[in-house]
Amino acid sequence: MRFNYQAMVEGNQRPYIIAELGANHNGDMELAKTLIKTAKECGADAVKLQSWTVDDLFSKKKYEDNYFLGDDYRNRTDYTLKSVMEAYAVSKEQHVMLQKYCEELDIDFVSTPFSMAGADFLVDELHVPYLKVASLDVDNIPFLRHVGSKGVPVVISTGLTGMDDVCAAVQALEEGGCHEIVILHCVSMYPPKDENVNLNNIDMYNMVFDYPVGYSDHTIGTVAPIMSIAKNVCIIEKHFTMDKNMEGWDHKVSADPAELKVICDAARQGYNMLGNYHKVVVEDQNRRDEFKRSIVAKHDMPAGHVLTFEDLDYKRPGTGISPKYYEALIGRELKHDVKYDDIFTWGDF
Structure with a gap:
């Protein structure tokens, strides 16, 4: 590049x-x-x-002092600052x-x-x-x-x-x-x-x-x-x-x-x-369905039962109704019997 x-x-x-x-x-x-x-x-x-x-970085005084900041040349007598500058x-x-x-x-x-x-x-x-x-x-x-x-x-x-x-x-x-x-x-x-x-x-x-x-x-x-x-x-x-x-x-x-x-x-x-500053969902729908949860029946319930909060549980996969809609289910009447762990759908009400 x-x-x-x-x-x-x-x-x-x-x-x-x-x-x-x-x-x-x-x-x-x-x-x-x-x-x-x-x-x-x-x-x-x-x-x-x-x-x-040699002439555009250090002044005459620096060469006269012959002082190295902290390297392999300090305290040696076989080199001078000027000779090293010339060599490098x-x-x-x-x-x-x-x-x-x-x-x-x-x-x-x-x-x-x-x-x-x-x-x-x-x-x-x-x-x-x-x-x-x-x-x-x-x-x-x-x-x-x-x-x-x-x-x-x-x-x-x-x-x-x-x-x-x-x-x-x-x-x-x-x-x-x-x-x-x-x-x-x-x-x-x-x-x-x-x-x-x-x-x-x-x-x-x-x-x-x-x-x-x-x-x-x-x-x-x-x-x-x-x-x-x-x-x-x-x-x-x-x-x-x-x-x-x-x-x-x-x-x-x-x-x-x-x-x-x-x-x-x-x-x-x-x-x-x-990446960027936008929330991007990169997982495909199948992966999201497998990892997310759905609202399920916490126990067996007969037709005509009116759902309460205690009737609901939340388990994978996420192919049914999302837990974020749980409040919309409370108070709804079941059209038919449901069994324990059945995944709720909107057609159940």
């Missing part, structure tokens, strides 16, 4: 699944291609990179190569820019179907206005900030000219505690905004993304790795192939289970 914003607005398709590669390729383009191919085989609709350079950055030529590979496999190729120049490259040169904005840029108003001006839909994660900033971010995108926005509920902990996942925020966003809402997941496992399907999300984004034990940034909190397939399968099957 390809990205279709209008279908997301109308809510008439299953969730669109984004396999977030991020930096889980570890700078190895053969690994990146393996991730893409496997994501496609698992049923994902898109793979997403992160488009940054995806060049323009590599973007082009990976996009071509995605086209061959018929899976959407998208990315998250971390600079205005990155957004320009993705839209103007690669012609991506939409841009994904990371939670860290929710309050980056100049960047959001620029992203909003690019003429493509924008999918924005909403971790790290409160509702005031989320509202301001949406307004900034609109001021840039974008009115095709998807808001992703997101908790930017890796991983969050269960009590902090707060999937009910999906409902809240649906009440506040006139834009479709999805879910960007950073939990371990498959429970949260599967539960989000019941919230009728239009997008599920999940970090993806070939091996959770691989050295790197996000492998431990990513879905492996088996988990991604579970999520993709659930998105298809679970969506079909949602």
